[in-house]
Amino acid sequence: MSCHTHSSLQPWNTFNLNARAAQISVINDRETLCQLWQESRVAQQPVLILGEGSNVLFLEDFSGHVLINRIQGIEISETEENWHLHIGAGENWHQLVEHTLKTGIAGLENLALIPGCAGSAPIQNIGAYGIEFNRVCEYVDIVELSTGNTMRMSSAECEFGYRDSIFKHRYQEGYAIVAVGLILAKKWKPILSYGDLTKLDPASVTPQHVFDAVCHMRRSKLPDPKVTGNAGSFFKNPVIDAEKAQALLQYYPSMPHYPQADGSMKLAAGWLIDQCHLKGLREGGAMVHQQQALVLINVEDATGNDVVRLAHEVRTQVGNKFDIWLEPEVRFICATGEVNAVEVIA
Ligand code: FAD
Numbered sequence: 001m002s003c004h005t006h007s008s009l010q011p012w013n014t015f016n017l018n019a020r021a022a023q024i025s026v027i028n029d030r031e032t033l034c035q036l037w038q039e040s041r042v043a044q045q046p047v048l049i050l051g052e053g054s055n056v057l058f059l060e061d062f063s064g065h066v067l068i069n070r071i072q073g074i075e076i077s078e079t080e081e082n083w084h085l086h087i088g089a090g091e092n093w094h095q096l097v098e099h100t101l102k103t104g105i106a107g108l109e110n111l112a113l114i115p116g117c118a119g120s121a122p123i124q125n126i127g128a129y130g131i132e133f134n135r136v137c138e139y140v141d142i143v144e145l146s147t148g149n150t151m152r153m154s155s156a157e158c159e160f161g162y163r164d165s166i167f168k169h170r171y172q173e174g175y176a177i178v179a180v181g182l183i184l185a186k187k188w189k190p191i192l193s194y195g196d197l198t199k200l201d202p203a204s205v206t207p208q209h210v211f212d213a214v215c216h217m218r219r220s221k222l223p224d225p226k227v228t229g230n231a232g233s234f235f236k237n238p239v240i241d242a243e244k245a246q247a248l249l250q251y252y253p254s255m256p257h258y259p260q261a262d263g264s265m266k267l268a269a270g271w272l273i274d275q276c277h278l279k280g281l282r283e284g285g286a287m288v289h290q291q292q293a294l295v296l297i298n299v300e301d302a303t304g305n306d307v308v309r310l311a312h313e314v315r316t317q318v319g320n321k322f323d324i325w326l327e328p329e330v331r332f333i334c335a336t337g338e339v340n341a342v343e344v345i346a
């Protein structure tokens with residue numbers, strides 16, 4: 001374990017915001033995680049558990065202890081039909097995707113290049129290019145931080161939804177994810193439904209082709225956080241009722257729209273923002289990305305407040321034009337912990 005006091009959070013958030021924390025510790029095991037959480041509780045100090053900080057916005061300095069989860073370990077076993085992977089929560093997700101492909105295990109390639117830790121993947125049920133985490137999840141191991149007791153939750157118990165799971169609700173406070181279990185079929189079926197993947201030939205395509213195509217598409221649209229601070233899609237794609245979607249389609253026949261299993265319609269928030277001509281809009285050091293309007297970037301020493309003012313402007317303009325009120329995907333963190341992001345930008 002390494003521990004730093006009054007340290008910058010800049011290396012620990014992909015927005016590259018220069019907030020500070022009273023204390024930052026990098027944790028390699030479950031016992032230390034629980035022990036530090038309990039000590040902070042006794043000291044009445046707020047605690048924040050982080051993976052790679054790729055889905056958080058620091059609104060100000062954090063007054064408590066930030067615990068960076070680096071619990072490692074990849075164990076692979078097999079049955080006749082499936083591979084079973086047990087992954088420490090602090091493993092890097094993209095390196096895991098690469099590692100499985102190199103080992104001859106397919107099934108994660110559509111989720112290549114998503115930043116963050118494997119243990120964070122279930123929290124918002126990461127998704128991209130036609131698949132979501134729940135499709136490969138067998139279980140999630142969590143620890144109750146006050147007791148050290150662990151629980152194994154089946155995929156069904158995780159209540160996965162679009163950018164949602166039970167870890168944003170009932171198991172958000174007082175619990176940490178310490179490992180995830182993945183199940184991948186040995187008989188590989190490519191998923192080629194999204195974007196340029198539809199151009200690949202299902203008869204000859206390999207997992208490596210899909211991986212390469214996904215990496216290429218992502219690199220052409222999304223800014224690399226190592227170069228330009230960002231947290232991926234800033235807002236969730238809105239899901240609206242079919243009637244309202246049909247009314248909008250009358251006016252905007254080319255509007256991207258994705259019918260959902262329950263009859264509702266998912267729209268592309270990036271397209272809505274783009275229609276308001278907001279690419280390049282700037283507030284202080286924060287800007288709407290020129291290649292992908294759904295991404296807000298830190299162009300020049302942005303503060304959390306710059307990003308909040310920009311998000312407010314984007315939400316207001318889209319709301320006024322379409323009567324659709326965008327909700328952040330990114331988690332907002334104030335001095336004492338998470339706050340309601342919609343309330344902050346409304
Ligand atoms: P963090 O940002 O560190 O944490 C996120 C939240 O989870 C915080 O509230 C934190 O307190 C909590 N948390 C973290 N670890 C634990 C734990 N072990 N136990 C309990 N709570 C914990 N997401 C997608 O779904 N699809 C994409 O295509 C995608 N593309 C992206 C592209 C870019 C360039 C970027 C920067 C982000 C993108 N994201 C995407 C968002 C992000 O990668 C995911 O949300 C990722 O899972 C976050 O992982 P993290 O380790 O960085 O989490």
Ligand code: EPU
Pocket residue numbers: 127128129130194195221231232233234235236237256268269270271274291292293294329
């Ligand atoms: N579009 C525009 N203008 C823009 C951006 C997008 O017109 O500035 C249009 C595109 O042309 C396309 C549609 O909007 O028709 C959707 O765009 P894209 O394929 O880029 O996907 P997205 O809906 O913007 C979602 C996820 C991404 C994920 C991609 C690929 C959400 C909130 N975002 O983005 O996830 O990588 O699909 O599957 O669901 C993330 O969550 O951080 C993230 C990056």
